Amino acid sequence: MAGKSSWLDSGLVILGTAGPTGLTIDKLVAATGLSTGSFYHHFSSMSGFKAALLAHFEEVHTTRYIREVAAAEQLDARGRLELLMDLVLADDEPARLEIAIRAWALDDPVAAATKERVDASRLAILRTLLQESGYAEVDALHTARILYLLVLGAGNMLPAVPPEELGVLARRVLTMPPTVVTELSSGAAQP
Numbered sequence: 247m248a249g250k251s252s253w254l255d256s257g258l259v260i261l262g263t264a265g266p267t268g269l270t271i272d273k274l275v276a277a278t279g280l281s282t283g284s285f286y287h288h289f290s291s292m293s294g295f296k297a298a299l300l301a302h303f304e305e306v307h308t309t310r311y312i313r314e315v316a317a318a319e320q321l322d323a324r325g326r327l328e329l330l331m332d333l334v335l336a337d338d339e340p341a342r343l344e345i346a347i348r349a350w351a352l353d354d355p356v357a358a359a360t361k362e363r364v365d366a367s368r369l370a371i372l373r374t375l376l377q378e379s380g381y382a383e384v385d386a387l388h389t390a391r392i393l394y395l396l397v398l399g400a401g402n403m404l405p406a407v408p409p410e411e412l413g414v415l416a417r418r419v420l421t422m423p424p425t426v427v428t429e430l431s432s433g434a435a436q437p
Contacts, residue, residue, distance in 0.1 A: 250288045252278045256303040257295065261303075262343035266350040268359070269296065300360040303347060306363045307340055323378030330371065331416055334395050335409040336399065341401030369394055376424075385424035392419055 256277040260268050271292065276283055289295040311333045315326045334340075351358040372390035381389060393416055399416075400407040407415075 249278075249280055249284050252280060253285060253288055253295065254299055257299045258303060258306070258343060261299070263348075265346045269331050287305070296354075297356060300347075300357060302352065303343070304360055304364050307343070308367050312367065315375075317415070320385050326421075327372075327375040327379060331413060335416075341406060344398065344401050358364065365394075371398075381424045389419065389424060411428045426428075 253274060256274055257269060260273055260277060264273070269292070271282060271285055275294075277328060278284075285295070289298060311330060314333060315330045318326050320331055321329060347357065347361055351361040369390050372393055373386045376386035376389050377383060396416060396419065397412065400412050
């Protein structure tokens with residue numbers, strides 16, 4: 247199935263560089279070097295391709311990480327949290343892709359449903375690992391949100407925040423007492 251994965255991988259690249267309007271058969275054919283016939287062999291239509299592309303995005307940029315973290319049974323919860331951060335930050339491609347997916351989700355209910363599910367999965371794994379590390383439920387929820395928003399926000403900055411710096415910032419959040427993070431996220435902390 248190298249052809250199908252080539253279409254999907256190229257689709258993610260095009261989506262990240264040209265946005266959802268850049269997803270055309272002509273651009274996909276040029277990017278893959280495959281034929282239009284090959285496209286229709288794997289996908290019944292452009293809407294079928296887009297649905298498969300969203301599923302591929304979810305697998306590559308969320309489910310795969312969760313699976314790798316779950317498989318690291320030899321690590322304690324904090325070690326799995328560190329592994330998750332390392333996996334996410336090792337790939338600097340997703341920043342533009344995340345922006346493109348979010349833009350797509352504004353106008354497309356299928357993209358919106360995918361993005362909502364991806365966000366929920368990512369927050370859930372963060373919250374779970376934080377709770378397993380000893381955070382109270384509310385502190386784990388707030389810290390997970392801050393970490394997630396930190397990564398998403400960094401993807402919107404120009405110039406981009408280098409992954410190494412983003413890792414330092416995320417680990418800094420994790421060294422703060424959980425109650426301080428909760429106070430910051432709820433607006434209760436004094437300047």
